[in-house]
Amino acid sequence: MNDLRETLIRNRTRLIVLAVLAFLFISATQGMETDEWMITVLRGLAVGAVTFLVASGLSLILGLMDVLNLAHGEMFMIGAYVGWTIYVRPDTFVDVIPPLALLSVGLALAPLWRFLVARVSVSDRLARLWPWLVLVGAVAVLYLTFARFPIARWDPGVYTESPISYSLALSQGLLTPPAAPGFEGISPLAAMIGTVVGGMLLGLALAGFSARRGLTATARLPGRALAIAGLLLVVGAAVYWTNTPLTEWLFDLNTTYRFFLAMAVATLVGLILGALVEITMIRPLYARPIYQLMITLGLSFIGIEVVRAVWGRPEFTVPKPALFGGSGEGCPAEGLAALLENQCSTVLLFGSRVRTYNEIFIILVGLVVLVAVWLLLQRTRIGMIIRAGVQDREMVEALGINVRRVFTFVFALGVALAALGGILAAPSMGLSPSMGTQLLLLALIALAIGGLTSFPGAAAGAVLVGLLQQFIIKYGQIGIDLPFLAEPFKPSPPLVPASTVLLMVIILLILPQGLFGRAEH
Amino acid sequence: MTNLLEAHSLHTFIGQFHILEGVDLEVPEGSITVLLGRNGAGKTTTLKTLLGLTPPRRGKVLFAGQEIQGRQSFDIASMGIGFVPEHRAIFRDLTVEENLKIAERRKGDFGRKADLIFGLFPDLKRLIHLSGANLSGGQQQMLSVARALVPDNRLLLIDEPSEGLAPVIIEQMMKAIRELSAETTVLLVEQNFLVASQLAERYVIIEEGQSVKQGLMADLAGDKATIHRYLGAA
Numbered sequence: 001m002n003d004l005r006e007t008l009i010r011n012r013t014r015l016i017v018l019a020v021l022a023f024l025f026i027s028a029t030q031g032m033e034t035d036e037w038m039i040t041v042l043r044g045l046a047v048g049a050v051t052f053l054v055a056s057g058l059s060l061i062l063g064l065m066d067v068l069n070l071a072h073g074e075m076f077m078i079g080a081y082v083g084w085t086i087y088v089r090p091d092t093f094v095d096v097i098p099p100l101a102l103l104s105v106g107l108a109l110a111p112l113w114r115f116l117v118a119r120v121s122v123s124d125r126l127a128r129l130w131p132w133l134v135l136v137g138a139v140a141v142l143y144l145t146f147a148r149f150p151i152a153r154w155d156p157g158v159y160t161e162s163p164i165s166y167s168l169a170l171s172q173g174l175l176t177p178p179a180a181p182g183f184e185g186i187s188p189l190a191a192m193i194g195t196v197v198g199g200m201l202l203g204l205a206l207a208g209f210s211a212r213r214g215l216t217a218t219a220r221l222p223g224r225a226l227a228i229a230g231l232l233l234v235v236g237a238a239v240y241w242t243n244t245p246l247t248e249w250l251f252d253l254n255t256t257y258r259f260f261l262a263m264a265v266a267t268l269v270g271l272i273l274g275a276l277v278e279i280t281m282i283r284p285l286y287a288r289p290i291y292q293l294m295i296t297l298g299l300s301f302i303g304i305e306v307v308r309a310v311w312g313r314p315e316f317t318v319p320k321p322a323l324f325g326g327s328g329e330g331c332p333a334e335g336l337a338a339l340l341e342n343q344c345s346t347v348l349l350f351g352s353r354v355r356t357y358n359e360i361f362i363i364l365v366g367l368v369v370l371v372a373v374w375l376l377l378q379r380t381r382i383g384m385i386i387r388a389g390v391q392d393r394e395m396v397e398a399l400g401i402n403v404r405r406v407f408t409f410v411f412a413l414g415v416a417l418a419a420l421g422g423i424l425a426a427p428s429m430g431l432s433p434s435m436g437t438q439l440l441l442l443a444l445i446a447l448a449i450g451g452l453t454s455f456p457g458a459a460a461g462a463v464l465v466g467l468l469q470q471f472i473i474k475y476g477q478i479g480i481d482l483p484f485l486a487e488p489f490k491p492s493p494p495l496v497p498a499s500t501v502l503l504m505v506i507i508l509l510i511l512p513q514g515l516f517g518r519a520e521h
Numbered sequence: 522m523t524n525l526l527e528a529h530s531l532h533t534f535i536g537q538f539h540i541l542e543g544v545d546l547e548v549p550e551g552s553i554t555v556l557l558g559r560n561g562a563g564k565t566t567t568l569k570t571l572l573g574l575t576p577p578r579r580g581k582v583l584f585a586g587q588e589i590q591g592r593q594s595f596d597i598a599s600m601g602i603g604f605v606p607e608h609r610a611i612f613r614d615l616t617v618e619e620n621l622k623i624a625e626r627r628k629g630d631f632g633r634k635a636d637l638i639f640g641l642f643p644d645l646k647r648l649i650h651l652s653g654a655n656l657s658g659g660q661q662q663m664l665s666v667a668r669a670l671v672p673d674n675r676l677l678l679i680d681e682p683s684e685g686l687a688p689v690i691i692e693q694m695m696k697a698i699r700e701l702s703a704e705t706t707v708l709l710v711e712q713n714f715l716v717a718s719q720l721a722e723r724y725v726i727i728e729e730g731q732s733v734k735q736g737l738m739a740d741l742a743g744d745k746a747t748i749h750r751y752l753g754a755a
Contacts (some may be wrong), residue, residue, distance in 0.1 A: 256594075381622075381623075384615060384619050384622070384623050385623065386617055387612065387614045387615060388612040388623055390614070391612055391613060391614060392610050392612065394574055395604075395606065395610035395612075396576060396593075396623075397574070397593075397594045397595045397598070398594060398595075398598055398604040398606070399570055399595075399598060399604075399624050399668075400595050400598035400599035400624075400626055400672065401595055401623075402593075403595065430702060446750070502550045
């Protein structure tokens, strides 16, 4: 009893703020019809879910390793574009796998190269020189082989070949596999062997550089690296030789399944991208946080330019998967059974139409991720280490735990969540090179509101930002009756982003550490 | 008696500050050794340097005959060194049970050690599901020592176990440290000379980043001049 009272007293400011927010929410709903505000709430939750997917990773990374990943929005964008590729152009996806997998064979063998380098002693001058020579050799070999793998591609410069047209074709059910290009001037086997050799040379050169930096090699020959390399080799070769049937199978696949595949692959790509970025760029700079910040900022610009170069500047849409695209007989669906049977794009709720993808599916995925990450944090050993590390990294390390490895995992997980958010948002938001920057801003505001490093705070902040934004948009259409004004007040579109910033400012003035944050000490 | 831990002329910098300017010490296996010295002499930094949290720029650290300076601290800790830091470093977002379980190096460590831990600190059993944020100072100190006992550590580094605690709790703490020293070696930092002299068999005095004197506690207790010179009035 006493405990409860104490908790209430200690958190009184927070409780008052939450009560005021609840009051504002209720009064905001009073200005609308029931069905209108229900839909607005659903839309707000959907925006909140997407924002949450970006904000949660951002807050985990910030909390555990004090890195503010400014490229997080671009990771979201890359997830969306990669997902589009698997969804709309699976042939490109299939073409890209063999060269990348074969190249990675040599890189996956990194421990082996370090093992070898540590066992061969050469003169200091030679030790300084040979990695460069090997690197030049690797680039030459890769230029002759890796770069010549035929990859079916769209062409953003030609309208009929552009991503816009392919998206349109898919939405009209007219998408057919374009002609597959073949090798030119090199036999497939030579290209594949050359790529593996080039990757190995590259790995050897990198091992040579790191040996000079004084990184110690493992004493044993690592069996796991060999297994991974073998797996990559098998995957690369298998996908190459089954290219045509695999492509056809993917094109024949129901768009629903293909979209789920796109979500899975986008998440996986995010996982790999995040791990690579952490290991190669963030990890060497933990002693220099400002440089880390600058690197992530630079990465975000690079990300935007890569997307512009590969997919083109114009915006384009992503058709909704079949499960959420139906509009024929029995639509809008009444009830869940009718919805699943007719695969309607809309469903009747509270007497009005609700879009199943934009306003239901996105929220569901957000909830699933919320619960999954929460379980990971609360119920697993790695989650325990993350929660402990957010507070005191040094002590976690003093317990004998390799925190650096946990850093890589968390960074990869955060980027994977953002990438998942990207492909999830794509069918409702569309794709554009600026989508990441917009969402990063929203996510940062959500983080500041929720309390920077608090996971529940990220969720609450994201939902608040989403709701506020959607209510302002809705009131921009119908107007608010305010006292002393003859006409209803209609918030103009520029007020939408301004309102979220204003909310952040007000909350931070009252609660400097955010809704769920801990006071700094 | 062989030395479980030896340090030879350790020099440690924090930023541009030269904190340790030559620390030598030996900790014989099975003993309780205490680091004495005034505030700011470098006692805490010595513990952190041994563990690699503030790695030494020069000097050698030998643990069980192996050189460990320059290794990552998680590597050093997993060789069998437990650390109880000055401010206890209890994880607030973790329950008492999780605070103990996170220290496991092999699965089931906590289960194996539960009887030992709850024998030393019966209070912890009652608090097991409480969050670390809700513990009193004494309870935090008990938990911090208990956490270092979960894995099979051969050496415990304990920083200021009596700081800020009520006399009753200090008694309990001393009893616990004496009991656990039957199984592990202990290197202790302790400001309270009374506590130190009752616990430790050996001492090392640190003054301005240098180890200036070491030997048997029994000899120091009678040497009023040394005590006065290095530790102030005691």
